[in-house]
Amino acid sequence: NTPEKGAKLRVLRWKRFVQGDEDQYAANVKKFSEKYGVEVRVDAEGWEDVRPKAAAAANTGAGPDIILSTNDDANLYPEKLLDVTDVCTYLGAKYGGWYPVCDPYLRPDGKKWIGVPLGVAGVCMVYRESHMKAAGFTTFPRDTDGFLKLCKGLKEKGTPPGFALGNATGDGNTWAYWLLWAFGGKVVDKDNKVVIDSPETLKALEYAKELYGTFVPGTLSWLDPNNNKAFLDGQISLTNNGISVYYAAKNATDPKVKEMAADINHANMPVGPVGRATEFQLFFNQMIFRHTKYPKAAKEFLRFMMEAEQMDPWVQAAIGYVTPALK
Numbered sequence: 001n002t003p004e005k006g007a008k009l010r011v012l013r014w015k016r017f018v019q020g021d022e023d024q025y026a027a028n029v030k031k032f033s034e035k036y037g038v039e040v041r042v043d044a045e046g047w048e049d050v051r052p053k054a055a056a057a058a059n060t061g062a063g064p065d066i067i068l069s070t071n072d073d074a075n076l077y078p079e080k081l082l083d084v085t086d087v088c089t090y091l092g093a094k095y096g097g098w099y100p101v102c103d104p105y106l107r108p109d110g111k112k113w114i115g116v117p118l119g120v121a122g123v124c125m126v127y128r129e130s131h132m133k134a135a136g137f138t139t140f141p142r143d144t145d146g147f148l149k150l151c152k153g154l155k156e157k158g159t160p161p162g163f164a165l166g167n168a169t170g171d172g173n174t175w176a177y178w179l180l181w182a183f184g185g186k187v188v189d190k191d192n193k194v195v196i197d198s199p200e201t202l203k204a205l206e207y208a209k210e211l212y213g214t215f216v217p218g219t220l221s222w223l224d225p226n227n228n229k230a231f232l233d234g235q236i237s238l239t240n241n242g243i244s245v246y247y248a249a250k251n252a253t254d255p256k257v258k259e260m261a262a263d264i265n266h267a268n269m270p271v272g273p274v275g276r277a278t279e280f281q282l283f284f285n286q287m288i289f290r291h292t293k294y295p296k297a298a299k300e301f302l303r304f305m306m307e308a309e310q311m312d313p314w315v316q317a318a319i320g321y322v323t324p325a326l327k
Helices: 019-036 047-060 085-094 102-106 129-134 144-156 171-182 199-212 224-232 244-250 255-263 295-306 308-317
Strands: 008-014 039-045 066-070 116-121 124-128 238-241 264-267 282-288
Touching: 008 047, 008 295, 019 039, 019 295, 019 308, 039 047, 047 066, 066 295, 085 116, 085 295, 102 116, 102 282, 116 295, 124 129, 129 144, 129 255, 129 264, 144 199, 144 238, 171 199, 171 224, 171 238, 224 238, 224 244, 238 244, 244 255, 244 264, 255 264, 282 295, 295 308
Parallel strands: 008 039, 008 066
Antiparallel strands: 066 282, 116 282, 124 238, 124 264
């Protein structure tokens, strides 16, 4: 796709949680502009604000040309999005194919791509090793029973856990879905029928209530940045997160916070009564609106940003905050 003459693009993306992501993304955008002479404006907003702004742009047919968004957003207004099958077919053929998780999000009919997958922010339990040991555990518990005991032990020692229960697109959704599924609960069944009202959901809620009793105060209003701040301030010793808490500690200028990095460890989400892993990872998509005046430039921008020359340095700069969707 050779960009249209005089093309200008506007990109809306989520605010970085890892500085290296934003810096390298900006460097890649600059490379694209220099190569093609296309002016690209990038706006970064909090996760909670990107989603409504994307929906507004879809409905009004105005605003950004490209949006980097989360989870199933593209499925909310597929008819408003540009078909990017050519870009995805090219990238898939060149880089070993797409992981199957991309299909339900961005190729719902199994044929046409309504967005270009960016990747996934892997979510783990993030904890202070020394505080876990002080609470009586030598290794991180692998099941929900042991996990609850650990949280109670941490609270008793004055080093409580904290998990977002406010409007936190990333951390709030990832741990809440994990917990619902861990007890066999579901929002919808395979036929898309709403089945959340179930005994399994009740069990998950009962567990969540007991777990909540161990949390640091204030988690009901937490957004995505709150658990990062609480952990790095030493208010909590355990939360769920991508790589951003560890990245911030590792690269901190404050020696106290930098010291913390050596004590930070990660574990998979514990397994519940269903007997298998039920992790929910945060999926990132890249959508082009059909209302764009410059569809060729927009497609070329996404192709360029996904090529190894740009993607590899970006993944490295963010120390793997986003795992690419290409095999």
